[in-house]
Amino acid sequence: MTERADVVVVGGGIIGCGIAAELAFRGVSVVLVERSQIGAGASGRNHGLIFRPEEPELDDMARVSLGMYAALADESSIDLSLDRTPPGLVIVAQAESDWPAAEREAAAEARAGAAVQRLDEAALREVEPALAPGHPGGFLVDDGFRVDPAALTLAYAERARAAGAQVWTNTEVKQILLGAGAVRGVATDAGVLAAPRVVNAAGPWAAKLARTAGADCPGVPIGGLRGWLLLTEARPGLMRHLVVSAGWHLAPGAPGPGKLTVGSLADEATAGTGRTRNTRGRQVGSLVQQNRDGYILLGGSREHALSEEPLGADVGAATAGDGEAGGGVGVVGEIARRAAALVPALGELGVTGAWSGVRPTSPDSFPIIGWVPGVHGLFVAGGHGGAGVVLGGGSARLAAQLLVGETPFTDPAPFDPARFVTGPGLSSD
Numbered sequence: 001m002t003e004r005a006d007v008v009v010v011g012g013g014i015i016g017c018g019i020a021a022e023l024a025f026r027g028v029s030v031v032l033v034e035r036s037q038i039g040a041g042a043s044g045r046n047h048g049l050i051f052r053p054e055e056p057e058l059d060d061m062a063r064v065s066l067g068m069y070a071a072l073a074d075e076s077s078i079d080l081s082l083d084r085t086p087p088g089l090v091i092v093a094q095a096e097s098d099w100p101a102a103e104r105e106a107a108a109e110a111r112a113g114a115a116v117q118r119l120d121e122a123a124l125r126e127v128e129p130a131l132a133p134g135h136p137g138g139f140l141v142d143d144g145f146r147v148d149p150a151a152l153t154l155a156y157a158e159r160a161r162a163a164g165a166q167v168w169t170n171t172e173v174k175q176i177l178l179g180a181g182a183v184r185g186v187a188t189d190a191g192v193l194a195a196p197r198v199v200n201a202a203g204p205w206a207a208k209l210a211r212t213a214g215a216d217c218p219g220v221p222i223g224g225l226r227g228w229l230l231l232t233e234a235r236p237g238l239m240r241h242l243v244v245s246a247g248w249h250l251a252p253g254a255p256g257p258g259k260l261t262v263g264s265l266a267d268e269a270t271a272g273t274g275r276t277r278n279t280r281g282r283q284v285g286s287l288v289q290q291n292r293d294g295y296i297l298l299g300g301s302r303e304h305a306l307s308e309e310p311l312g313a314d315v316g317a318a319t320a321g322d323g324e325a326g327g328g329v330g331v332v333g334e335i336a337r338r339a340a341a342l343v344p345a346l347g348e349l350g351v352t353g354a355w356s357g358v359r360p361t362s363p364d365s366f367p368i369i370g371w372v373p374g375v376h377g378l379f380v381a382g383g384h385g386g387a388g389v390v391l392g393g394g395s396a397r398l399a400a401q402l403l404v405g406e407t408p409f410t411d412p413a414p415f416d417p418a419r420f421v422t423g424p425g426l427s428s429d
Contacts, residue, residue, distance in 0.1 A: 008193055011032075016032060020156075021396065024159075034171070035171065037170070052112035052113065064394035065394040073155075080148055081291070088240075090243045091139045092342065094341075096136055116140070128239070130345055132341065171188050174186075176210070176213035182377050183195070183377030197377050199403070213378055230339075242290075282301060295352070336351075364419075369398055369416075370412060
């Protein structure tokens with residue numbers, strides 16, 4: 001038997017759950033289909049930090065998102081652990097050569113309205129006593145709201161259910177069904193689900209899903225960057241602020257690891273495993289985040305992801321590699337090394353876990369939100385990179401407004417999928 005809905009949303013991350021909630025609240029018949037569990041991907045596997053964006057085009061979306069999270073925290077029975085005031089962010093210049101990156105990040109925060117204070121070495125240690133001595137300085141920024149990203153995603157799913165949406169978990173969409181160039185629904189493990197509109201919010205696998213509809217891959221150019229996190233045992237009161245090494249607090253629009261090609265993989269095979277880390281474009285920085293329960297989350301890293309699970313043995317000090325550590329450590333070991341160099345007391349803390357998530361990214365690091373050219377009724381929402389939490393609520397609202405024909409609260413042009421498509425005669429809706 002074929003089920004029917006006005007809109008099918010594919011993907012149970014923060015974007016998909018948010019869109020389902022926004023549509024259901026507007027009275028739209030919605031079915032959300034998630035192949036695993038709610039928030040099982042990067043939406044539940046990230047720092048859960050909300051910073052002001054670097055680009056002015058994202059200001060409205062970030063502002064609306066934070067306001068939506070505050071409202072959701074007030075109404076939901078789920079504890080989102082959302083900061084109502086920011087604990088503050090300390091950007092550390094660990095060497096004189098780090099000042100340009102630190103100044104760029106501080107300037108971006110100031111442009112977006114955050115109070116910024118420049119710190120010399122003495123002031124830096126006074127503001128954050130746990131830091132190692134010898135850093136030339138940095139900036140104190142009044143920014144950085146913490147939220148539990150898994151709880152946030154789950155709260156959106158519950159809000160969608162409460163408004164009348166169906167939420168199907170452990171159900172994979174195998175194909176987007178077309179007829180005469182228009183969407184007719186999806187084929188899932190549980191059967192056919194008919195709908196004239198399908199929202200592709202499948203995260204880093206959105207391009208794969210779009211290809212099942214015959215959409216050309218450049219029309220949905222969303223790839224994946226894997227990021228690793230490390231969790232320590234609790235040490236209440238160790239950190240006063242969020243702490244980040246200069247150059248790591250990058251917003252959308254900043255350079256990513258670059259493009260992974262067949263040639264670069266061939267070079268990797270020729271050189272052997274010793275070059276794997278660099279060929280994959282790995283970037284590693286330091287972000288130290290103490291949560292309210294006293295546990296400390298350490299990040300971070302970025303590298304191309306070709307699969308859901310890491311390829312090869314990426315974890316542990318025995319992993320081969322010739323990265324900047326120079327000692328043949330894996331990415332988790334490198335994150336630990338950098339964090340302990342920044343905050344020496346971390347070296348004494350036990351490790352309680354490590355995990356990774358694959359972040360969906362676009363070629364220009366801006367989200368992709370809108371109708372997919374050439375396929376009537378196919379909508380895409382993704383490509384947020386590391387800003388899924390920063391922009392998730394606003395992205396969901398914008399998507400819902402475009403789907404039902406409301407006036408959008410912000411200019412949707414910077415996020416239009418058509419920016420990646422060339423050629424005449426391609427319609428959107």
